[in-house]
Amino acid sequence: MNAYVLVCSKTRKSVLVDPGAEPDALEKLLLKTEPMAIILTHTHSDHMGALTEMRKRLKVPLMAHPGPHTDMMNLKVNRWLDHGARVKVGKQTITIYHTPGHTTDQICLVDEKHHLAVVGDTIFDGGPGRTRSVEGFQITLKTLRDIILTWSDQTICYPGHGPSFCLGDKRKAIEAFLNKDHGSFFGDATWDM
Ligand SMILES: [Zn+2]
Ligand SMILES: [Zn+2]
Numbered sequence: 001m002n003a004y005v006l007v008c009s010k011t012r013k014s015v016l017v018d019p020g021a022e023p024d025a026l027e028k029l030l031l032k033t034e035p036m037a038i039i040l041t042h043t044h045s046d047h048m049g050a051l052t053e054m055r056k057r058l059k060v061p062l063m064a065h066p067g068p069h070t071d072m073m074n075l076k077v078n079r080w081l082d083h084g085a086r087v088k089v090g091k092q093t094i095t096i097y098h099t100p101g102h103t104t105d106q107i108c109l110v111d112e113k114h115h116l117a118v119v120g121d122t123i124f125d126g127g128p129g130r131t132r133s134v135e136g137f138q139i140t141l142k143t144l145r146d147i148i149l150t151w152s153d154q155t156i157c158y159p160g161h162g163p164s165f166c167l168g169d170k171r172k173a174i175e176a177f178l179n180k181d182h183g184s185f186f187g188d189a190t191w192d193m
Pocket of ligand 1: 042044102
């Protein structure tokens with residue numbers, strides 16, 4: 001899975017997104033930056049495997065979207081990120097989009113000025129994130145239509161697994177996907193199904 005570090009090039013302040021594993025490698029990514037926070041795109045265990053260790057090492061606030069998982073795991077989140085929340089990283093601003101479907105607490109971190117989006121498991125190069133119920137899949141369709149497709153074509157999406165991609169290159173495939181009747185489907189979907 002992909003962890004990310006977002007760094008303000010002017011102030012070197014940074015945030016760590018999804019500390020899934022390998023704390024030493026994550027610490028290396030953060031070298032010569034001043035970590036401000038750890039942010040979770042969602043609460044699946046593969047995205048938080050090194051969370052406890054990285055909190056111990058960095059001693060910075062943990063930020064995540066509220067939801068049943070975060071309560072259940074007693075994560076001691078320091079700041080809840082609701083839809084529309086803004087996180088300052090030095091001179092840069094990250095806007096939070098709530099993008100449920102894959103999980104109820106899934107968020108995307110968008111730097112509108114630089115046209116980049118850390119999307120967690122909301123969307124991948126090949127399709128939307130896996131859903132575990134018909135309802136979850138229907139919510140994914142709504143998220144794609146109402147949120148993802150409103151972003152600009154030049155947005156580069158950085159997903160939780162696999163390669164990054166340009167949203168404009170996927171727009172036609174996502175629209176075609178939304179125009180199809182998927183019945184009572186849920187699970188692993190691909191844009192061309
Ligand atoms: Zn996930
Ligand atoms: Zn994942």
